Amino acid sequence: MKIVINEQNRRNFVSQVESMLHDKLSKCYQCGKCSAGCPVNFEMDYTPNQIIKMTELGMEHTVLNSKTIWLCVSCNTCSTRCPKGFEVAEIMDVLREIAEKRGINSKVEKEIRMFHEVFLNNVKSNGRIFELELVGKYKLKTRHLFRDVFLAPKMIEKGKLKMHGEKISDLNRIAKIFKDFE
Amino acid sequence: MEDKKEELAKTSGDNDPRIIAFVCNWCTYSGADLAGTSRMKYADNVRVIKLPCSGRIDPMFIVEAFKKGAKGVLISGCHPGDCHYISGNYHSRRKYAIFRNLLGFLGVDLNRVEFSWVSASEGNKWVHIINEFTDKIKSLKNGSNDIFKK
Amino acid sequence: MSRIGVFVCWCGSNIAGTVDVEKVRDEASKIPGVVSAVDYKYMCSDPGQNSLRNVIKEKNLTGVVLAACSPHMHENTFRKAAIKEGLNPYFVEIANIREQVSWVHDDKERATSKAVDLMTMMVEKVKRDRSIDDVKVPLHKKTLVIGGGISGIQAALDIANGGVEVLLVEKEPSIGGRMIQLDETFPTLDCSSCIMTPKMVEVNQHPNIKLYTYSEVTDVSGYIGNFKIKIKKKARSVVEKDCTGCGNCWNVCPMHKNVKSEFNVNLSERTAIYVPFPQAVPLIPALDRAVCLHFKKGGKCVKCYEACGPKCIDFNLQDEIVEETVGAIVAATGYDLIENSLYGEYGYGKYKDVVSGLQFERLLSASGPTEGLVKRPSDGATPKTIVFIQCVGSRDPEKGVPYCSKVCCMYTAKHAKLFAHKVHGSQSYVFYIDIRATSKGYEEFVRGTMEQDGAIYLRGRVSRIYEDEGKLIIKGADTLSGNQVEIAADMVVLATGVIPKKGSDKVAQMLGISYDKYGFYTESHPKLRPTESSTAGIFLAGMAQGPRDIPESVVSGSAAASKILGLFSKDEYEVEGTIASVNEATCVACFYCRRVCAYNAISGKDIKDRSGKLIKVVANVNPGLCVGCGACVNACFSKTIDVKGFMDDQIYAEIRSLSV
């Protein structure tokens, strides 16, 4: 790989990330402790510390299209053990948020993002999660209709999947919150 | 305070402002010496008063300098951490924040007070600071000519 | 009335080319109080100096101003000339019309006017000069060294060999410090006890060294040349002069379980009456009253007493205070390791086979609990795979300290090397962030560990250690290949960083020297006065000052010694007289001055009337400590304290002389 650094672009990207992160990228000294403990590192295309370095180098295309930012399960193992107190889990949030805003469609991890979207839509329309609807909509969208299907009958039998969801009464307020912050 | 203002009204014009520099013996004074041995040229408005350390500088020296017609006062010592006297320049720095307020309260135009660090090897920095500061003082509006503002 | 002489120097054409020296001379003669004004081609030449001396004599001058080059050039020359005519040297002032005028300005008229200004300022200053005497402090030629590690030992030996008496105070029962705990030492792999023990013995036998072990300094007052100190000799319960070191006592002591050996870093036990290690100096046991059955069970056990031939065990011995006077002090209190238990993720304390670097030294050492065979603490098996983790606690502002501990890169390389030598077919893995191997031969040493001894270095930190079926599972990262790495090892060694010895902040407070936020003693200047503390007469050595290895500790011990021998080469300590002085009449004892004085030079002084009744307290400047920085002057609201040579009235006079 080779990158050519464009100083202006690099600075723009870094300052966007840093302002959302409320922290400096230069704080990370690349010790790799975050990556060492990340439970999903084995699936990632870049390790968390590489994501940080690439962000610092202004490789926005690469990081925003990476699998890593979507595979991160926000377990906070990284931030908890980082000797520099760098908010690694948060930079993943920030990069996801930027990718989402820019409408970057990461081919590989589309589904995870889609899940988050379907989830929030569910909250938006009900105020709460109606799990059956959530699962149904998500499966419809991703067309993974049969994945996990073997689980459903037993879950219904056990009373885990309810046929009716609850809605809260002040849905207007929820709509306003979404409007204000979306 | 009134008669002092009277006195000041008579002082020299803006083109040739008098500047007094309080410098420490170890760093800045040697830095200025270096500018000399290197034959660097700079504005001749400055008069240097040597003190053991920038920590020795009393805010009242600055007031006195303005009272006697100086148009600018420069304070310069060693870089933080390099002070010949362990922490002298930290004291002067901390004090500086306090006495800036005091000077402001007394009506001194704070644009006319400058604080800097010049080490013994920074002859060029000394030259640069003197020139810049002199230009700055020259450029200050007539309105702020009155050192003790109303 | 002042009788001032002004001498304007041409400096060849250096000054005269740009400054109208005659004009300066003429202006000088107009100033009230100036009785003579002359100009001369080269004031610093012999004829120049002679003319200066002549005028001083002839005109009976009370002050001299030289309008010449920088005072940093020739102030001393002219002051010496003045002394020869009986004039106090501080009545000589220099107006710098070369570096500050002729060399930096072109316009002759304006340069001349500036030169006149500078000359006038100095005339006004010199009128207000007072005679100043340099201060002489008598020196008590004896040294206190606190801490008997390698740095303290080195300082003590060098000073003692220089013919000066030394008191070496060590709080443990034996000297030796950390170094005697080490196995072989980088970079040359000498056996630590082989090179250390002879030095320890030498200390014990040196006629100029008085050794106080199991002792602490409890009080220090006074100043350079004249420190009054108190040493507490803790009750050892053994009469030192009678003890033969036979060992009968500790061999019969029933308390040999549950008391962890400090020397073996908890890897073995010791008895209640004990020597920390067999080569202890002095070879005299100490009885640990906190665990001894005699003290805990109301006199029940007297086994050691019975076993002791010379009957030198005395359960009734008390702490003893010794008072001494010394002229200089070396603080060499050394270091401790950072608490590993901060790292829950590494399981230190939970998994027995996760050990600290110092523990590993004991496991390598022939005098250690395993007699030099590398065995893991949990089951005594020989480990085949060891993972070393560097920077544990160091470079970790979150849980540890932000600084680099400096020795752990090297000792880890040493550990991996020695492990490879001791256990054939073994394998080491080292997790590091950076390798800091910056002294002579160090880089080569680390490369050797990799290239000859086969240690595998992985660049990254470890996140977590688990135990799984008798193995330690290390989850780390190798950032160079971009991989998570999992290794199953038999043992893990944490390259734990260093912190100042517990209690070193207290020692610093007692000595009145400054220390940083970690507790390391601060040097007077990091580059140019690295052995001096902030307080005159107190010197620093070894790890107490910051992370350093043995060679550097030895260098610093020797440096402190040579400073002290230099100091003691004269009978009196001379300091420039330009120091602070207090007007006792106006001092209101607010002691704001003391708060800003970084040199601890100000103390309180009782003023008594003739009948001895206390009238008031005033600030008092200790001439041995004051350096004349003047910080106190501005702190004093009552304008009571002033610095000689730069008095308030002089500076105001300089400012006023510039009135435009």
Add this chain to the structure above:
Amino acid sequence: MKLAYYPGCSLKGTSFEYEVSLLKILEVLNIEIKEIPDWNCCGASAAHSINHNLSVALPARNLAIAENGGYESILAPCAACSNRLKTASYELKTDDILKDKVVNSLGMPYAAGIDINNMLEFLSGVVGEDKIKSMVKKPLNGLKVASYYGCLLVRPPKIMQFDDPENPVLMDDLVALTGADPVDYSYKTECCGAINSLSNPDVVTTLTGNILYDIKKHGADLIVVACPLCHSNLDVRQREIERKYGEKIGLPILFVTELLGLSFGIDPKDLAIDGHMVAADKVLKKIKEL
């Protein structure tokens, strides 16, 4: 103390067993909690994954309702919910600008003073060990119980302020109160992949598999959890994991409230233990025979 109760979506759906058992043991312990009226979903991981501000604003509504209702403390049994509520509370305490925006959007005041407890903090802090101990009617002597904490309870420590983040013991202590033997193992705080349960099942089965097999190896009879997401991964996906690795696990996953309930002598049916996918029959039988 007036205690507010924030059930969250899971306790009303897939993890109804948690709520049933919780309400049951509180009844026995004689402690009253009040469900926050008209509470809404905290946004769980979805909100903070893609919209930071929303992830603060959604939980804030619940915090504000509770605070304005005069409650001093909230019990949020779901670890994910308590994590989101605590995070939001922390952010609102430290970011005044965001707080103003949120309060404005909520249309009600919020002082950021209310306290949030997860299940374990609630049991050991609010209820208290003594009270729990006094209710143990059927000591579970000899039962080997592994406590699984996961990530959401302990991390990030700066915000969660929960126990020792690397070696937590709070749940083990509660287990010990019931007379059972806490089992020590390595993966107590390893992540089970919770939030990607639906979207990335492969990763989840790997992570959860590591945890389950490690516990199995250490000889536990069952696992207790205090988080519906952990529960769902360990319980619902257990069959799938067994199939993936071809090795039986058969470890029932109980909520900590269920285990306490059993030791209080409550009928397993009243604790909804039959609601789990991995049957707890064997364990129940063992308890019966104690």
